[in-house]
Amino acid sequence: MKIALISPLRNADRRKPKGIFMPQLSLHLIAGLTPEEHEVHTIEEERESIDFNEWYDLVGISCMTSNAPRAYELAKGFRERGAKVVLGGIHPSIMPEEAIQHADAVVIGEAEGVWEDVLKDVQADKLRKTYRKDNPTLDRYIPVRYPKKSRKRILSIIPVMTTKGCPYNCEFCSVHTIYGRKIRHIPVRNVVRYIRETPGKLYMFLDDNIVGDVRYARELFTALKPLKIKWVGQASVSLAKNVDLIRMAVQSGCFGLFFGVETVTTAQAEKMTKSHNNLKDTEEAIKRIADLGIHFHPSMILGFDDDTKGIFEETLEFLYRNKISTASMNVLTPYPGTEIFKQFAEEDRLITRNWRHYNHNTPVYKPKQMSPRELYEGRLWAVKEFSKFSSVLKRLPYHLHVAIYHMMVNRACLQAIQIEIDNFPTVSKELYAV
Ligand code: B12
The missing domain is CATH 3.80.30.20 (tm_1862 like domain)
Incomplete structure (x- = not known):
């Protein structure tokens, strides 16, 4: 599958392309949890604009409370183009009933231990509304995947x-x-x-x-x-x-x-x-x-x-x-x-x-x-x-x-x-x- 993992801005018109930058760990960690057979694109809106014309089978969006409205806008845009959308992060975890109004599925809590199930269920067209695994073990090493091309620029x-x-x-x-x-x-x-x-x-x-x-x-x-x-x-x-x-x-x-x-x-x-x-x-x-x-x-x-x-x-x-x-x-x-x-x-x-x-x-x-x-x-x-x-x-x-x-x-x-x-x-x- 072709997958986009997105971290939205609060205000899409306020991008700060320069200066000190710290990547959003959750996106690159979820990329690391994704089996190699899939093609993963991580998009941090703080740095890049989002292209709705690009086709993705699955779009995962991570948000806090302040950027949840923007996450919902993005979810709508991608769903209208036929992609499945999964929301995760602190706000969807706290308000899953709200988040599910805007997405195909919501991951409540940590991605570790459920993300692979989400992927399998999308492929089998059996996506559930919510996924949750409390206190997953952190013992397994996850090779966090930062995009190779932009490594230098992205890793201030x-x-x-x-x-x-x-x-x-x-x-x-x-x-x-x-x-x-x-x-x-x-x-x-x-x-x-x-x-x-x-x-x-x-x-x-x-x-x-x-x-x-x-x-x-x-x-x-x-x-x-x-x-x-x-x-x-x-x-x-x-x-x-x-x-x-x-x-x-x-x-x-x-x-x-x-x-x-x-x-x-x-x-x-x-x-x-x-x-x-x-x-x-x-x-x-x-x-x-x-x-x-x-x-x-x-x-x-x-x-x-x-x-x-x-x-x-x-x-x-x-x-x-x-x-x-x-x-x-x-x-x-x-x-x-x-x-x-x-x-x-x-x-x-x-x-x-x-x-x-x-x-x-x-x-x-x-x-x-x-x-x-x-x-x-x-x-x-x-x-x-x-x-x-x-x-x-x-x-x-x-x-x-x-x-x-x-x-x-x-x-x-x-x-x-x-x-x-x-x-x-x-x-x-x-x-x-x-
Ligand atoms: C780092 C951080 C930031 C960084 C983020 C930038 C960056 N490039 O990383 C900076 C400093 C910019 C920041 C800013 C703010 N932050 Co902040 N931040 C954090 C902090 C300390 C860590 C978050 C993190 O990256 N954790 C590591 C990753 C791996 O964990 P995670 O994000 O939880 O992701 C896991 C799960 O949530 C889930 N998941 C997450 N996304 C997704 C997506 C999908 C598709 C799936 C399946 C799963 C999934 O799986 C992940 C792996 O387990 C948290 C505190 C905390 N302990 O969480 C506060 C926190 C998230 N921030 C908070 C706040 C309030 C803010 C600000 C509003 C503060 C401010 N003064 O302006 C701003 C908002 C910025 C905005 N977008 O508008 C609050 C959010 C509360 C809320 N309900 O929204 C928190 C929880 C702090 C708190 N104590 O309350 N923050």
Whole structure:
């Protein structure tokens, strides 16, 4: 069969053909699961436009919530031309009843253990509506297939996944819903083989918490050391308690980690189920981790019920006080499948169910202590303040060892926020009628 595996953009007219690029691991992993007899084309809409005139027997589309509407558009286009369409990824897994309205089949959860059945069933014209295998084993080595022709161009950053499942149960996150709360690992020898088989030196570990299982993390970091790669990833702030593990991470090539700090409001922090709910401890953790050589990138969420209009300045003060180089500041987003989605729906606080707006930038609910528009504007202001040239220069002396990275990432943030500022009147009119 001729198969297309597609990762859609949120807005098809906003392609970014240049710059740093990380391929969508799920597509290339599913290509790797596909027996050689089939011809597979992976299409990342961020890089290439989609040609409906190309014939495919089967089209597999992967999506999150924000690009689900585009995935449904693509599904319609290909089905009209006679292809079978299968949807997968986090959004179809959480909302299979919705997704199946737009496709011939939906894979709920992971492709491992079901994709081969999907292929056989398409060939036998016996496709089922849904496929699901909970907690498939990760022991088998899957030779992830990146397209040969474009290997160099496509592989600016190479994604790696070692672990599935997250023990935390954060109210705004849906990861435990799809992967479960039990941590499962890919054997370290298979991670090493994958790294050896992919060209490049810069890797991103996609795991929600690369140090979630300390024993595994130690084994992994020891095995990475001889490979002489550089890598970034995500970890929980509790890493600060284990200086030895931080040193091992640095020695294995880690130069930056992304941390879900989420809030600077004490009341909100205390409510959260993560282990680091004391702001003072978080500040000490930031210092310790940064002093040991790891670029600390906090991710902040704005718009919790305890947040007042002062949250934007308070968050900036926190970032400046802790000499943070780069940060993400997102709007709280009630993704389907999360506790806050249920809560906001029950309280009739959801403004829209147009998933395109569920993108971390746009308030899609009524916050408690400000209007959605104030939250929207406040976040735009905070991100611009933090990433504007004068502010970035002020922080530069603390980050001279990563000066280029510090300047480049902040510049990219400034460019991205300017696009959002330009779109603000249109989105604001559509959602808040002002
Ligand atoms: C990497 C990543 C990104 C990258 C993606 C780019 C890239 N080139 O990879 C970047 C940084 C750009 C990104 C951006 C965003 N992300 Co993100 N991201 C992730 C992360 C950390 C890993 C996803 C991943 O690649 N996993 C590895 C692959 C192998 O697993 P997988 O995607 O789940 O695929 C498996 C199954 O789902 C299934 N499957 C997937 N697709 C398909 C398709 C078919 C046909 C089949 C059969 C099966 C199948 O099989 C796969 C193998 O098991 C997840 C967290 C997580 N743990 O999943 C968040 C996550 C997916 N992101 C999320 C969010 C919210 C965002 C943003 C909105 C955040 C923002 N601030 O803007 C944006 C949205 C971008 C957009 N398109 O509009 C949420 C999604 C929630 C939701 N309901 O949509 C997640 C779950 C994080 C979270 N904690 O909530 N993200």
